[in-house]
Each structure stands twice: as C-alpha cells, then as structure tokens.
C-alpha cells in the first residue's frame with residue numbers, strides 16, 4: 001500500500017518562503033493617491049493599499065518570495081487513513097511529517113514537485129494581494145468622507161461666527177409694528 005517503509009531514505013518537496021517588500025501597486029511607492037474630483041479640483045490622500053496603521057502609508061507592501069526546497073529524510077513513521085477519495089498516507093521523519101504526494105525516492109522528482117508547490121503558493125499570494133488592492137478601492141469612500149467632514153466643520157464655524165456677531169435689532173422697525 002505505501003511506497004516507502006520505515007528506515008527508507010526519501011526526499012521531501014516543499015516551498016520555503018521569505019518575507020519581502022515590494023513597491024505598492026496602487027501608489028507606485030509614493031504613499032499617496034491623487035484624486036481628481038468631478039469639478040477638476042485635485043486632492044491627495046494617504047494611500048489606502050499600503051496603509052500600515054500607525055506607521056502610515058509607506059509606499060510598499062509586504063509579500064513573500066517562495067523558493068523550491070528539497071530535504072533528505074529517513075522515514076520514521078507511516079500513517080494511513082481511509083478517506084472517501086482513497087487512502088491518504090503521511091510519512092513522518094522525526095518531528096516532521098508530510099503527505100505522500102510530497103515525498104519521493106529521488107531528489108529530481110522532489111525538485112519537480114517543489115517547483116509546482118512554489119507555483120501554487122505564488123498563485124495564492126497573487127490572489128491575496130489582488131484582494132487587498134480591491135479592498136483598497138474604499139479610498140474613494142475616504143475622499144467622500146473627508147470632504148463631507150470639512151463641509152460640516154465649515155458650516156459649524158460659519159454658524160458659530162454668526163452667534164458671536166449678533167446685529168442689534170432694528171429699533172425703527174419695532175416702532176412701526178407698535179404704531
């Protein structure tokens with residue numbers, strides 16, 4: 001049933017990953033977005049795509065670089081489980097274990113599989129970044145919000161100034177009403 005036995009030397013395929021920074025695809029590293037409004041006026045806001053909370057928008061985003069990795073192990077355990085899709089086998093090597101689909105008899109086979117795993121990881125990461133970019137479309141909402149807040153504040157200022165500059169009542173008009 002299993003391809004390998006305890007004590008066999010095998011090669012495990014995996015993808016190593018390293019955190020890297022790349023230029024933000026939305027602001028191209030500038031950390032800000034310039035928005036041209038309907039009346040052709042221009043505003044600029046901090047880029048939402050590369051916003052990192054209190055650090056602000058640095059113009060770069062964190063991602064991963066994956067590389068194919070093959071390591072040699074000695075099989076120390078075999079675990080087989082009946083599933084609907086068939087028998088699922090895991091090999092353990094000391095404190096590690098891996099699915100049978102990632103364990104091979106030769107380094108070359110493992111390397112070919114590792115390259116496939118890297119491609120899979122890269123596709124997932126691309127999907128995650130695209131999702132993040134889609135999320136960042138809320139910048140248009142931010143522009144709307146900031147402008148609405150400014151208008152509200154300006155109205156408050158105008159209103160408060162009026163309260164501090166009350167004109168005296170027109171005495172003549174009052175006299176006319178009495179007459």
Ligand SMILES: [Zn+2]
Pocket residue numbers: 024025026027028029031032047048049050051057059060
């Ligand atoms: Zn950005």
